[in-house]
Amino acid sequence: MRGGRIAAGTASLALTSVLAFAPAAAAAPADRPQAAPTTTAKPTATKKPQATTKPKPTRRLPTQAPAPKCNEQIGQPASAITVEPWAQRRLDFEQAWPITRGRGVTVAVVDSGVNASHPQLKGKIAASYDATGSTTDDCLGHGTEVAGIIAATDMRARNVPFVGVAPQVRLLNAKFASGESTQDNSLLPKAIDWAVAHGAKVINVSSAAPDTPALRRAVEGAQKHDALIVAAAGNVTQDQRGKESAAYPASYKGVLSVAAVDEAGTITGFSNQKTRIDVSAPGQNVISTLGKGYVGGLQGTSFGAPYAAGVAALVRARHPKLNYQQVINRILITAEGGNGSGSGHGMISPLQAVSALVDPNASPGAVQARPLSGAVPIAKPAPVDHRARTIGMAVAGGALALALCVAFAGAIIPMGRRRGWRPGRAVIPAEESD
Numbered sequence: 292m293r294g295g296r297i298a299a300g301t302a303s304l305a306l307t308s309v310l311a312f313a314p315a316a317a318a319a320p321a322d323r324p325q326a327a328p329t330t331t332a333k334p335t336a337t338k339k340p341q342a343t344t345k346p347k348p349t350r351r352l353p354t355q356a357p358a359p360k361c362n363e364q365i366g367q368p369a370s371a372i373t374v375e376p377w378a379q380r381r382l383d384f385e386q387a388w389p390i391t392r393g394r395g396v397t398v399a400v401v402d403s404g405v406n407a408s409h410p411q412l413k414g415k416i417a418a419s420y421d422a423t424g425s426t427t428d429d430c431l432g433h434g435t436e437v438a439g440i441i442a443a444t445d446m447r448a449r450n451v452p453f454v455g456v457a458p459q460v461r462l463l464n465a466k467f468a469s470g471e472s473t474q475d476n477s478l479l480p481k482a483i484d485w486a487v488a489h490g491a492k493v494i495n496v497s498s499a500a501p502d503t504p505a506l507r508r509a510v511e512g513a514q515k516h517d518a519l520i521v522a523a524a525g526n527v528t529q530d531q532r533g534k535e536s537a538a539y540p541a542s543y544k545g546v547l548s549v550a551a552v553d554e555a556g557t558i559t560g561f562s563n564q565k566t567r568i569d570v571s572a573p574g575q576n577v578i579s580t581l582g583k584g585y586v587g588g589l590q591g592t593s594f595g596a597p598y599a600a601g602v603a604a605l606v607r608a609r610h611p612k613l614n615y616q617q618v619i620n621r622i623l624i625t626a627e628g629g630n631g632s633g634s635g636h637g638m639i640s641p642l643q644a645v646s647a648l649v650d651p652n653a654s655p656g657a658v659q660a661r662p663l664s665g666a667v668p669i670a671k672p673a674p675v676d677h678r679a680r681t682i683g684m685a686v687a688g689g690a691l692a693l694a695l696c697v698a699f700a701g702a703i704i705p706m707g708r709r710r711g712w713r714p715g716r717a718v719i720p721a722e723e724s725d
Contacts, residue, residue, distance in 0.1 A: 366584025369451040376453060377554050378573035382598065384456045384605070384641035391608040391645060393457030398441055398493045398604050399486030400597075401479065402434030404466040409435060409580050411443035411451070412462070419464035420485045422478040431470045432581050436589060437497050438462060439580030440597035441604070453578055453585060456601025456641065457608070463491050468498070476501060480509035483520070487513045492607050492615075494518055495600040497593035499525035499538035499563070510540050519607070519615035521547045521600040523592035524633075525563035538566045547603065547619050550633050551575060551595040557630065562592055564633035569619070570626050571634045572598040602641045609645045621647075623655035 379385075397417065406429045407416040415438075419427035429435045442462055443455035467482035479500050486494050487509075494513060500506060513520055525538030541548035550562045551574020558564075559575050574595035578587045599622070606618050613621065625643035626636040636655060 366581035366586050368584055369446075369449075369453070372452045372578060372585060372587075374452065376578040378577055378598065379452075379454065381554075381556075381573060382456075382639065382641055384602070385454070386642040387605055387645040391605050393442070393460035393601070393604040393608045395611070396457070396492050396604045396608045397461045397463060397490050398457070398495065398600060399463040399465050399483075399489075399491035400434055400438045400441065401465045401467060401482045401486060401494060401496045402429075402437050402498070403431040403468040403470065404429035404434045405438045405462065405464040406432075406435040406580075406582060407464070409439070409583055411446060411453075411455070411580055412438055413444075415442055415444075415460075415462045416464050417461045418489055420466065420482065420489075422465075422467045422481045422485070423469040425469045427464055427466055429466075431468065432586070433468070433497070433593065434464070434466065435581055436579040436586065437495060437593065437597045438464075440577070440594060441495060441601045443580055453580070456598060457604040460493075460601075460604045460608075463489055465494075476503050477505050480505040483509040483513055487516050487518050491518050493600050493603045494520045495597050496520060496522040496540055497591075497596045499523065499566075500540065502537075502539045502542075506539060507543065510543050510546060514545050514615060517615050519547065519603050519618055520545075521549060521596050521603055523596040524548055524550045524566040524568055526551075526561045526591050526593075527563050528561065535563055535565045538563055542567045545616060545619070547599060547622065548635070549592060549596045549599045550635060551590070551592045552630070552634070552638065556638060558633045559590070561590070562595075562633055568633055568635035569623060570599060570636050570639050571595065571630070572639050599639050602639050602644050605641060605645050610651075613651060617651055620653060620655055621649050624649055624653060 404421075404427055405412065405416060405419075407413065407419075412435070421427045439453070439455060441455055442458055442460050443453060444458050445454045447454065463486050465482040465486045467478040479496070479498065480503075483494060483496070483506075491513075510520060520540060520543075522541035523538070524541050525535075527535040540546050548567055548569045550564075550566075550568045550571040551559045552562075552571045553559050553575040554573075558571065562571075562574065572595035574592050575590045576587070577589040577594040578585060579589060579594065580586075602622060603618055606621055607613070610618070610621070622639060622644050623636045625640050625647050626638060627640055628637040629635060630637055
């Protein structure tokens with residue numbers, strides 16, 4: 292199945308590196324001169340050396356590299372989504388839509404590009420930027436998947452069960468990843484700087500990068516302009532367990548760091564726990580947009596981050612006077628509570644984040660993770676109040692007796708009045724003869 296093949300490739304990308312690419316192999320220099328072979332030919336007296344003529348250089352027209360073929364992922368049709376995606380049911384962010392759907396907030400997708408022609412993303416891209424020098428289109432599909440989770444239009448009236456968290460936000464397409472190997476760690480900071488300069492109030496970074504001075508400066512610059520950065524915690528494979536290191540920008544102070552949970556609400560085995568974690572969100576078996584269709588089976592903290600970014604956009608739309616740190620605090624305070632190591636303050640709660648009564652200056656308390664196993668405390672039933680039960684039964688019995696007396700009197704009294712209260716004589720019918 293074509294969509295299945297694409298889904299597997301995308302999941303692998305998100306799981307292994309979350310758009311962190313391997314370093315490029317050093318190319319052998321093609322212009323290095325090579326030693327010519329030596330010859331020992333004897334000169335002859337009969338032949339004169341002939342003058343050699345150099346060929347005239349031919350003028351070649353510069354060839355233009357062909358444009359990269361992008362946005363060719365087809366994905367599956369909407370009819371392949373037979374039920375509402377579990378992440379939508381779990382977060383139930385539609386409960387917050389009567390209050391806000393994110394209108395007026397600009398969200399930057401710092402990723403591999405966004406396919407602006409997808410039916411649920413048409414008209415949402417306000418501006419695009421390419422730090423790779425290739426194209427602003429999405430050659431990998433990863434950025435389109437992230438953008439769909441954040442802002443896909445509600446098309447359920449056309450039998451499309453999938454919707455984005457904040458469908459009325461304005462998107463910025465800030466591309467820094469093209470799928471080619473690179474050692475240039477300046478591309479991600481450049482994309483963040485561009486997003487800030489173009490008015491982004493929420494910046495989603497579904498990637499794990501090393502800690503560099505340029506990235507630190509970009510994050511600090513965004514925070515000075517009151518832009519809230521939401522970042523994926525990063526992924527690790529089974530072989531990397533115990534050897535993983537913290538991912539950036541998720542580990543920077545003031546960045547909303549997001550881990551991934553499965554359908555049971557448990558932190559996934561691939562979610563990087565070395566990274567500083569604030570909250571968790573659905574990141575396994577996720578459905579989203581791809582090409583002009585849809586893809587399922589996505590897994591990675593890459594896909595938990597955009598759910599949190601969508602919630603941050605809803606909060607910023609509903610509470611425009613809060614600064615980025617107050618918005619983060621509100622999301623942490625209203626989260627569902629830790630669910631084991633690596634879950635932070637727990638699953639994000641869209642409706643509570645938008646509507647709960649929270650002091651704007653309140654700060655979240657310390658993370659207190661709930662145990663994943665053990666006895667669950669259940670309150671004992673209250674002791675039976677025998678005195679109240681006895682009184683109740685007596686009252687009920689008296690009422691029943693009174694009702695019987697009234698019914699008996701209603702039948703006997705009229706008969707007595709007709710006979711003048713005289714005693715009657717019973718008449719025994721004669722037995723019939725054989």
